[in-house]
Amino acid sequence: MITALDVFWVTVAVLILGLGFWLQWAPLRSDRPKDRPADWSGLGPFLLSHRTIRRKPGRGTAHLLAFWGVLVPLTVVILAQFRLVLPLTLANFLSLLLDLLGFLALGGTVYFLQQRLRSGDTGGPRRSLPPLFILAFILLTGFLAEGTRLRLDPPEALWASPVGWLASALVPGSPLFLQLLIRSHFFAVLLLTALLPFTFFRHLAAASLNVVYRNQGPRGALNPARLADSAPGARTVRDLTWKQLLEAEACVSCGRCDAACPASLSGKPLFPRKIMSAIWNQMGRSRFQTPDRVPLLEETISADEIWACTTCLACVEQCPVFVEPVDKILELRRYRVMGRGEIPREAVALIRNLELYGDVYGRGAAHRSDWIFDRELPRSAPGASPIPLLLWTGCAVAFHPRIGEVGRALLEILQAGGQPFGMLGPEEACCGDPVRRLGEESLFLDLARKNLETFRRYQVREIVTLCPHCYHTLKHEYPRVAAEFSEGYGPLPRVFHAAEYVLDLLAERRLEFAYPYEKRIALHDPCYLGRINGVLDPPRKLLRSLPGVRLMELERNGRNGFCCGGGGGRMWLIERQGRRINHLRAEEVIRTGAEVLATACPYCLTMLEDGVQAVSAAPPRVVDLLELVARSLTPPSRGERGSEGP
Numbered sequence: 001m002i003t004a005l006d007v008f009w010v011t012v013a014v015l016i017l018g019l020g021f022w023l024q025w026a027p028l029r030s031d032r033p034k035d036r037p038a039d040w041s042g043l044g045p046f047l048l049s050h051r052t053i054r055r056k057p058g059r060g061t062a063h064l065l066a067f068w069g070v071l072v073p074l075t076v077v078i079l080a081q082f083r084l085v086l087p088l089t090l091a092n093f094l095s096l097l098l099d100l101l102g103f104l105a106l107g108g109t110v111y112f113l114q115q116r117l118r119s120g121d122t123g124g125p126r127r128s129l130p131p132l133f134i135l136a137f138i139l140l141t142g143f144l145a146e147g148t149r150l151r152l153d154p155p156e157a158l159w160a161s162p163v164g165w166l167a168s169a170l171v172p173g174s175p176l177f178l179q180l181l182i183r184s185h186f187f188a189v190l191l192l193t194a195l196l197p198f199t200f201f202r203h204l205a206a207a208s209l210n211v212v213y214r215n216q217g218p219r220g221a222l223n224p225a226r227l228a229d230s231a232p233g234a235r236t237v238r239d240l241t242w243k244q245l246l247e248a249e250a251c252v253s254c255g256r257c258d259a260a261c262p263a264s265l266s267g268k269p270l271f272p273r274k275i276m277s278a279i280w281n282q283m284g285r286s287r288f289q290t291p292d293r294v295p296l297l298e299e300t301i302s303a304d305e306i307w308a309c310t311t312c313l314a315c316v317e318q319c320p321v322f323v324e325p326v327d328k329i330l331e332l333r334r335y336r337v338m339g340r341g342e343i344p345r346e347a348v349a350l351i352r353n354l355e356l357y358g359d360v361y362g363r364g365a366a367h368r369s370d371w372i373f374d375r376e377l378p379r380s381a382p383g384a385s386p387i388p389l390l391l392w393t394g395c396a397v398a399f400h401p402r403i404g405e406v407g408r409a410l411l412e413i414l415q416a417g418g419q420p421f422g423m424l425g426p427e428e429a430c431c432g433d434p435v436r437r438l439g440e441e442s443l444f445l446d447l448a449r450k451n452l453e454t455f456r457r458y459q460v461r462e463i464v465t466l467c468p469h470c471y472h473t474l475k476h477e478y479p480r481v482a483a484e485f486s487e488g489y490g491p492l493p494r495v496f497h498a499a500e501y502v503l504d505l506l507a508e509r510r511l512e513f514a515y516p517y518e519k520r521i522a523l524h525d526p527c528y529l530g531r532i533n534g535v536l537d538p539p540r541k542l543l544r545s546l547p548g549v550r551l552m553e554l555e556r557n558g559r560n561g562f563c564c565g566g567g568g569g570r571m572w573l574i575e576r577q578g579r580r581i582n583h584l585r586a587e588e589v590i591r592t593g594a595e596v597l598a599t600a601c602p603y604c605l606t607m608l609e610d611g612v613q614a615v616s617a618a619p620p621r622v623v624d625l626l627e628l629v630a631r632s633l634t635p636p637s638r639g640e641r642g643s644e645g646p
């Protein structure tokens with residue numbers, strides 16, 4: 001039992017623990033709005049199962065063993081202070097459980113120690129070495145103390161303490177040595193408790209809080225920038241929200257984000273872990289600085305790093321503790337673009353086109369319906385009737401010749417299904433996704449408010465689009481714009497990706513496939529459709545429903561799919577460093593031996609067509625899955641693209 005002096009030392013350790021967290025987390029106590037509601041219900045299952053951590057079996061299992069091996073004995077020690085009396089058999093089984101858990105925890109700790117010692121990253125994983133050594137010391141002294149006790153007073157049931165029995169062969173049967181081990185064990189526990197806020201182990205608290213305040217809304221949806229600020233975006237860590245700073249504290253530097261990041265894998269200078277580490281370091285440097293002395297984030301995060309990001313959210317998908325590096329990168333872009341007027345020179349024409357013409361290609365509203373050629377289709381006009389279902393064309397369908405073919409395939413499908421719809425024609429403007437991802441928030445808001453007003457005027461109730469970027473922006477980001485800048489807007493339209501909508505038509509038996517397409521088809525999941533919005537099954541179900549199709553999965557597919565390299569505004573930027581991301585993906589496609597590569601995104605279609613032609617002398621045909629659907633509805637014409645497939 002602990003003495004009054006022990007209680008004093010425990011109190012001191014707990015006070016240091018609380019004061020340490022108060023000092024270390026001073027940057028988190030900001031007056032910025034708490035934009036994330038707490039969800040405590042998810043913390044228990046997360047801690048007990050380590051579901052996201054166990055995606056990496058080795059490290060995840062070691063972490064789980066260390067967690068349980070510390071939690072259960074600590075709970076038993078606390079309960080033992082209440083002098084509970086247990087039946088002998090139950091006490092023996094509890095002793096066996098504690099012995100085994102402690103041994104497994106020691107194994108997990110040793111695993112992490114050797115992993116950290118082998119790591120060359122002195123600023124990341126090696127920060128955890130001191131507390132890991134203390135934890136290993138606590139576990140070892142605990143077993144040695146148990147072994148000494150068994151040496152002095154052997155119990156009848158040795159099976160209840162197998163590890164202690166093995167340790168008894170290594171220690172003398174000395175009462176003095178036993179007391180030395182017990183006191184060393186006790187004070188090591190207090191030392192680890194007191195040092196917790198000042199070591200890497202404080203991520204235990206930060207990661208748990210980050211689980212509680214994890215993003216419960218749409219993944220990848222951005223909040224509007226604070227345009228009223230003198231310099232929107234993040235110039236220093238004090239321009240980030242408390243939640244963004246909490247994520248920097250929660251980051252465990254495991255490197256899973258780097259292993260999934262297409263920019264990192266293609267040899268570019270961006271490493272999401274380094275971004276989070278830089279923010280964490282700046283938090284430490286700015287803790288007690290006056291506002292004019294706070295270090296700038298650009299001192300440790302370069303322009304090449306932030307412009308390499310494709311915003312594919314592969315890093316977010318892989319993070320075991322729900323850290324989101326992408327929104328910090330976009331805050332850095334916002335500051336550079338709106339606060340300092342710095343933007344990659346290739347993007348200047350894009351912004352000018354949107355400002356003057358309302359589309360990314362600079363063609364103008366008068367030409368937005370040219371892609372339909374001479375088809376007789378409904379077009380909106382002032383005073384026209386409401387449009388219950390709006391076909392949102394987007395800039396690519398309207399102005400890119402190759403993507404226009406996909407748009408016409410969607411028209412054929414809707415007409416074959418007898419689905420009435422309308423279009424905005426010259427009244428449609430770009431959704432604003434490219435410039436928002438490039439950091440130009442004010443232009444995005446102008447475009448969004450213009451489109452929202454058009455939706456309201458035509459009483460649009462549903463929207464279907466074939467572009468995942470338009471889909472994501474219209475579905476998840478326009479509602480935030482409407483809530484903040486358009487009071488009394490009313491109900492927003494429901495938004496569907498074309499794959500979802502066409503699958504519904506098929507389920508209602510409004511479409512019938514008559515013409516087979518006997519090819520080996522690999523499916524590329526667009527990041528903004530699959531990983532970010534979870535639309536994974538509709539493309540697969542559509543392809544499997546086509547006669548003759550043999551669907552193949554790429555090595556990296558679904559939520560773990562690999563980016564084409566076009567997101568985050570990268571479609572309009574030049575890759576000057578490392579390899580081209582679309583080439584890496586194209587090589588993966590070539591290795592499958594697929595005859596056709598299907599996707600469901602204009603960006604992916606463009607990037608992967610270029611990619612496969614660059615890396616293969618006999619590249620597979622790259623198509624949008626809507627083209628395959630349309631081809632199966634109507635006979636392929638000789639001499640046209642459909643004669644050999646779309």
